[in-house]
Amino acid sequence: MELTRLLACLAVALPVAYGAPTETAESLHPQILDAMKRDLGLDAEQAVSRVKRDIDASELIGQLQASAGDSFAGAWIGEHDEKVNVAVTDETSAEKVTAAGGNPVIVSNTLSKLEQAQEALDNTDIDQASIMSTDETKSGIASYFVDVASNKLVIEALAGSLDHAKELAKKVGLSESEFEIRTVEEMFTTSATNVYGGDAYIIGGNTRCSIGFNVGVGFVSAGHCGKTGNKVTYNNQAMGSFAGSTFPGSGDMAYIKVDTKTFNLMARINPWGGSDKNRLPVRGSKESAVGASICRSGSTTQVRCGKVTAKKVTVNYSQGRVTGMTRTSACAAGGDSGGSFYTGDQAQGITSGASGNCEAGGTTVFQPINPVLSAYNVGLRKAA
Incomplete structure (x- = not known):
């Protein structure tokens, strides 16, 4: 017709x-x-x-x-x-x-022209960077689509990838009047499992530790929990593996890389009570002073609090000497290793070892967080 x-x-x-x-x-x-x-x-x-x-x-x-x-x-x-x-x-x-x-x-622009540019982007290898550096720059291309109302190809990107988005648009042959770059606050996520600081994870199918803080494309935990290459699971799901580990010696730290398509690495800590909305936000890593209050979250004793009692502590474990620890009056138990130490919304460190217990009273030492971030060149995932 x-x-x-x-x-x-x-x-x-x-x-x-x-x-x-x-x-x-x-x-x-x-x-x-x-x-x-x-x-x-x-x-x-x-x-x-x-x-x-x-x-x-x-x-x-x-x-x-x-x-x-x-x-x-x-x-x-x-x-x-x-x-x-x-x-x-x-x-x-x-x-x-x-x-x-x-x-x-x-x-001015036909739909077919803009859709051809979008298809060209689909066939382009787009580097999807995450929070991978200590300056906390968030980068990534979140999405792109033809906005018929504006008659442009729209590319949504995190703040650190705006220039990258423009380069991509020009690479597929679009002029300034044919595309628009929009800044977004976060990447899209699937219905993946949310992972929080303090949650339990399993190393090699037989050892349980706790997650410290989510960073970059993984999380940090205690070095004594596993060695580089060790596989880890979370709620019986394959999660990732140790990308680096130090223990004993100059610290008790590890970086575990995670399958971020299956797991959402949340910038929050498990308070062991309430819904996801009640998770404790992580907004920085400003170090607390001796005498300051401090709390920790772990998969065995959950949330326990105390005070910072000393810094730059050298601890002699049976496996060897570890330097640079911070000592607290908070208690801990087996399985809490690697868990989150924090003051308010500021990350403090990773649970390393303890003496005593949570019934009679105990002492815990932790690996300060900032040296860990520097060692693995990663940045904390931070809540808004």
């Missing part, structure tokens, strides 16, 4: 399509109606009408796209007026959109 005849037919059908809802549309499931009321502010009658209008608008857009050919540049339903906006690149097509009951928007 040629475009003129098609538009004439649609001009007659459209008022009916945007009128009273059909019997089928009135059969929306009660839970859908409740969700539309909650999330879109619509009552039952408005929700049913909205669904009917949206379906009919999609049919109109599909027909116009097929008929307009290369002139078609996308379409969308207006946020407030609910008009069917149809972007085209020439006046002739715009007149035909008007005749069909749509709202024409004349633009």
Whole structure:
């Protein structure tokens, strides 16, 4: 059917399509109606009408796209007026959109051109950097898509990758007027398992330790928990492996790299009570003074608190001497090793060893966090 005849037919059908809802549309499931009321502010009658209008608008857009050919540049339903906006690149097509009951928007770029640029990006090896340096610069390309309303290819990126995003846009042949860079605060995540400081993990299937703090593409923990290359699991799921480990000697520290597609590394600590919303935020690593209050989280004794009693402590373990520890009056037990030491929202260190117990009273030493970050050239994941 040629475009003129098609538009004439649609001009007659459209008022009916945007009128009273059909019997089928009135059969929306009660839970859908409740969700539309909650999330879109619509009552039952408005929700049913909205669904009917949206379906009919999609049919109109599909027909116009097929008929307009290369002139078609996308379409969308207006946020407030609910008009069917149809972007085209020439006046002739715009007149035909008007005749069909749509709202024409004349633009410069065809949809096919922008989609070809997007496809070129799909075939480009994009380096997805994370929080990997001590300056805490967050970088990464979060997403990219054709925004039909702005008639541009939009690339969303973290603050540290804005220049990279521009380079990518130009690499696929787009001029400044054909793309837009938008800054976002975080990368997208899947429905992966959330991982927190203080949580338990298993080394080699037979040793349990606790997570210290999430950093870069992994977490830090105690060096005595495992050696470089040792595999780890979390809730019986393969998680990653030790990328580095020091013990004994100049510290008790380790960096475990994690499969970040399966696990979300949260900038928070497990307080062992309440929902995910109650997890304790980590916002920095300002070192506390001797005499300051301090708490720790671990998978055996959970949360215990005390005071900092000494710094730069040398500890003689059976495996050898370890220097640079901080001593506290907080207690700990087996399995707490590697767990988080913190004051308020400031990370302090990684649980190393203890004497005594949490029944009669004990003493714990921890590996200060800042030397660990420097040793592995990683940065803390920080909560907003």
